[in-house]
Amino acid sequence: MPLLQSRVRRLASRRVLSTFYSPLLVNVAFPLIKNARRQRTINQPVSLSGFSYWSGQDVTVEFHPAPENTGCTFVRVDLDSRTLIPAAVQNRIETPRRTTLAAEGCSVEMVEHALSALAGLQIDNCFIHVSGSEMPAWDGSCRDAVQALCEAGVTEQDSERETLVVDKVIRVGDEQSWIEARPPATRMSTIAYELNYGPGPIGHQSVEFAFNPERFREEIASARTFLLESEAEAMLRAGIGEKATYENLLVFAEDGPLGNSLRFPDECARHKILDIIGDLALTGFDVHADIVAYRSGHRHNTELARQLCEVYDTTCIQGQAV
Ligand SMILES: [Zn+2]
Numbered sequence: 001m002p003l004l005q006s007r008v009r010r011l012a013s014r015r016v017l018s019t020f021y022s023p024l025l026v027n028v029a030f031p032l033i034k035n036a037r038r039q040r041t042i043n044q045p046v047s048l049s050g051f052s053y054w055s056g057q058d059v060t061v062e063f064h065p066a067p068e069n070t071g072c073t074f075v076r077v078d079l080d081s082r083t084l085i086p087a088a089v090q091n092r093i094e095t096p097r098r099t100t101l102a103a104e105g106c107s108v109e110m111v112e113h114a115l116s117a118l119a120g121l122q123i124d125n126c127f128i129h130v131s132g133s134e135m136p137a138w139d140g141s142c143r144d145a146v147q148a149l150c151e152a153g154v155t156e157q158d159s160e161r162e163t164l165v166v167d168k169v170i171r172v173g174d175e176q177s178w179i180e181a182r183p184p185a186t187r188m189s190t191i192a193y194e195l196n197y198g199p200g201p202i203g204h205q206s207v208e209f210a211f212n213p214e215r216f217r218e219e220i221a222s223a224r225t226f227l228l229e230s231e232a233e234a235m236l237r238a239g240i241g242e243k244a245t246y247e248n249l250l251v252f253a254e255d256g257p258l259g260n261s262l263r264f265p266d267e268c269a270r271h272k273i274l275d276i277i278g279d280l281a282l283t284g285f286d287v288h289a290d291i292v293a294y295r296s297g298h299r300h301n302t303e304l305a306r307q308l309c310e311v312y313d314t315t316c317i318q319g320q321a322v
Contacts, residue, residue: 041065041125043153047067048144050136050257051243054098054109058133061114066125068157069282072118074101074108077129081106087115087128089282089305099279099298109134112298113225117145117276120216124161125153140224140249142274146217164312166289172303177295179276179304184290188212191276191291195269201252202226205269211277220277222263223270226250229258276301283308 042065049060066073072087083106085091091101099112115137118126120142138144171180181321184190192208209220232251235241241249246259250267264270272293279301280287287308293300 002075023317037122037161038156039068039124039159040154040156040190041068041156042121042123042149046148046152048138048148050138050144052110052132052134052250053137053241053244053249055134056133056241056243057132057134058139059130059134061131061136061145062129062203063118063152064127064129065155066127066158068125070125070127072124072126072281072319074111075127075129076106076108076133078131079106081199087111087310088284089280089302092282092302092306094299097298099282099302107133111135112275112278113138114145114278116274116280117142117149117221119277119281120161120221120274121146121149121154121213122161125157135246137244140226141222141271142278143222146221150217160176161286162281163286163288164308164315165177166287166308166311170304170307170311172307173294173296173300177297177300179291179293179296181287181289181291181301181308184227184288186210189286189288189290192293193269193272193274193276193296194294195272197228200228200257201215201254202228202268205266207266207269207273209270216277220274221273223267224250224263225271226268229253272296280305280308283312285312 012185016123042063045062047060047062049058051058066118068134074085074087076083076085083104085101085106085108087101091103093100093107095109098110099258100107100109101111108130165184166181167183169180169182171178189211190208191211192206194206195202196204207238209215227249229251232241232249250260251258274292275298279298282302282305
């Protein structure tokens, strides 16, 4: 049973997580299916440069093809050790307003936009060489990464991509902000995001996105991250983001974006969907679900990814027993 063997191999490399689900119930409630699609990687390496928002470093990123069942892995090429940092939720460490991964004492920050570009294009296996401790900001979206990856070309591999089909609600958060995975209503996974900044330039936005790579490119990939003017000023006072300008970071004043214009009227909510796609990529498998989120951020998104991995692992344990 090659599929089962591959699951067991994954289990061996994954930190064993405590489980609060009964494996038997989980196996019934959350079937793992072999999806129709095959794993994918890129045809050739492709390089992108830019500065990092938080550290101000100039950074070069190279996306490289990777063998099937490798997953996406960051490589700190600026370090002699060239430490590998797999894009897996157990490698996530807490940092404010961004997703950071760490392994063997090395870290790479703000990985979510590159991971969103890869997951949005259904590129499952990729080595991401980075010349610093933080991924570049680009224009605040993942448009440049998506364009580069498409120019590299995408190729199918022999192994099938595994999918977790959710058929029981998993919810993370509280009344103020939450995200949940619901059983999918259709064969297509969806993400719905509701953002509520109250009175002001961002206001109340909601977007629902039915996932496929073409729609991701058109509707999500170019949506940029954003800040309120007061938040941007506070960060500058703290010595953060000194290379950011109103042209490369969407900053909202009382009457709208400063020195910039919106790509979509609901660009902020669309960017939150971009973030969710990047954060849920830390599961390492496809999630067939309807994801619904209200004001959630990276902490809740990645906690949902962690809980989905628990379900995946306990399902595998049950599968192994069978
Ligand atoms: Zn973001």
